[in-house]
Amino acid sequence: MATLEKDSELRIGVFVCDCGLNIAGAVDCGAVCEYAETLEDVVCVVRNKYTCADPGQNEIKDAVAAHRLNRVVVASCTPRQHEPTFRQCVHEAGLNPYLMEMANLREHCSWVHPGDWDGATAKAKDLVASAVGRARFLEEQEEMAVPVTRRALVIGGGVAGIEAALEMAEQGHQVTLVEKQASIGGIMAQLDKTYPTMDCSI
């Protein structure tokens, strides 16, 4: 993996996603791209149809190589959905995954301001500016690996808990099943017959 020189020149790439019409239907993505080009340290702006799809990800990888990018800003959806996708993408492009930042133009902008073209576009520009601002200070990070104790705890001994505990045991794991009542069985044990097969509950 390429290591970043401490005082190396910042080279930021911005990738603006149309998300079909999900973003481009409410935000002027072209204007956002033009704006992004004016931001300090931004050396490359690319507009994608779907950044998360393979062609979009390839455009990021190509641009990282072609423009020697050392920071990537993806202006698309919520990081809660696709941050792992794009971290993996920049990792494959040879960058540390933590050198990628997202601007949420979809959940926080186009989807909530569909009738406000100018307002949504102005907001999208700010979100990109904010992400670029942050990207300038991003640093490489290494994730720590922590060992996992190979034992499971199941809380509740009703049908779901019993089934989960049995499945864990079948996979070869030790399981502790905790039940607050004197017997396992839960509410299902109180039922006479159960639908749709009309057989007994216990």
Place this chain on the structure above:
Amino acid sequence: MTIRKKARYVDLDLCNSCGDCADVCPQVAPDEYQMGLSSRKAVYIPFPQAVPCSYILDMDTCLGNNPIACGKCADVCEKEAIDFDDADELVTREVGAIIVAIGLDVYDPTEMDEYGYTRYDNVITSMEFERLICAGGPTMGHFVRPSDQERPKRIGFIQCVGSRNPKIGRPYCSNICCMNTVKDTLLLADHYPDTENFVFYQDIRAFGKSFEDMFQRSKEAGTRYIRGLPGDIEEDPETGTLTVTVENTTSSGGLERHELDMVVLSVGVIPATDRDKIASLLTLSKTSDGFFMESHPKLKPVDAPTRGVYFAGFCESPKDIKDSVCQAGAASSRAGALLNAGEIKIEAITSIIDPELCSMCGLCANVCPYGAINWQKKEVATVIEAACAGCGACGATCTFGAITMRHFTDQQLIAQVRATLAEDPEEKVFVFACNWCSYAGGDMAGISRIQYPSTNRVVRTMCSARVSEEMVLEAFRCGAPVVLVSGCHYADCHYIDANRQTVKRVQKLWNKLEKAGVRPERLQLEWISAAEGQKFAKVMGQMEEKRILVTPDEIAHAREALKPKKKKVRPAKKKPVAAKEATA
């Protein structure tokens, strides 16, 4: 995990379930398993098929063990299994994955006065129906009505009792009640072909595999389905007969009155009453209906937002047996994948303390919800990285700049504030939102396409406790008319209780603003959960209303009045700590 293993007072290994103890026990209590329709002794077995198949002594009903008041059970037990000295035991287990399957509770319809449950003997719940029709029940499966032990001939089922009813705060569908009633009518038709069954409903939801077929069979067996929920039930005190008044919305007949021998309230299900304890233990959040919130409604339906925790069954949402079994399989598969991996990567967002800048004050250790900071008087604080969850409460608390939150550094966040407010700041509502709740609430608003003014600008932190005084002040210095700090609801903080630090900090800031002649209302604090897209939108609307009231003079005054005194705000002069040093 520490588990309290409750005392049974009967040795599991010695007890052979002969029942001699219960025969001589003089104390009785309502039998919970039989829904209180019969009684049990103080020493009892919950039900014949119980696992473990052993008796248990209910000390609340027993005459007492200290001193032993009666002791008849111990005298008669040949196996000497009764142990009056038994005590609760604390068991500790280290685990790598937890599956939460705490199930549900059943709605108690007593509050719905119109149906007379507990006032009229012959109005029962669907759970009581189960016990009355069961061969292992209090009547050995002879279905009789409580008032006179006679077999009812005309039986009515009322659906959606405690479900789909916003008036009583239960707006959701309980999922199982329609099919349960369909099943009950088939059982009655099978056991007693001469009974007449009526079902009062708003919609029959028979959507699952072979459900529609069952519904049709119930109709073919003579069950009358009447669309409409009864307004009230009247009882003839002489005969115990019940009169149900209902508006049949599928016929032009309007109001109908049905004389019935018995009414079964098809009760809904509610989240387990002890769910809050589990929620705070495992830092779980709930949706508005009170069930546990999953990581993603479609793509991660059995994962809790807390890594290593998974959901199975009712606790996540109402579901039937088949779906509970499916979800249990999915949860154990997810948990198994984690355990099989042998290790997990921790997101590199943890805290780092610079020993040279640390003033040894210990404030950071005080605010850490995880006890992840080691500190003793006159010693430099150190972070236990494996225990740090990355909330950033310590980073925002440290006034010496000794703490760097990896990937959420002061420089990065301040840079976002400045970049966002670089142009036309007076037109913007500046928002700090925590990753797990408020920001996710914003995502929920997006997914739900709930519209709100486009003036807000959100900066995400992992926890609201990460937002330092400096960040808020910087926003005002940059010309923000209003600033919102938003986090998880008080008891639902993803970082145990880190948002208590948020409250303290915002209160401190309010005082500071007031002293500087800045209206404290310009800084707002709101709790928005991940499920509250609606609330997120509403709060953004309210913030916009506050924004337009802020005058240019006020903005200019705040810019000046909040300027850092003497000590300059540390701009991004110091080069960030390199990753290698960070992990060292």
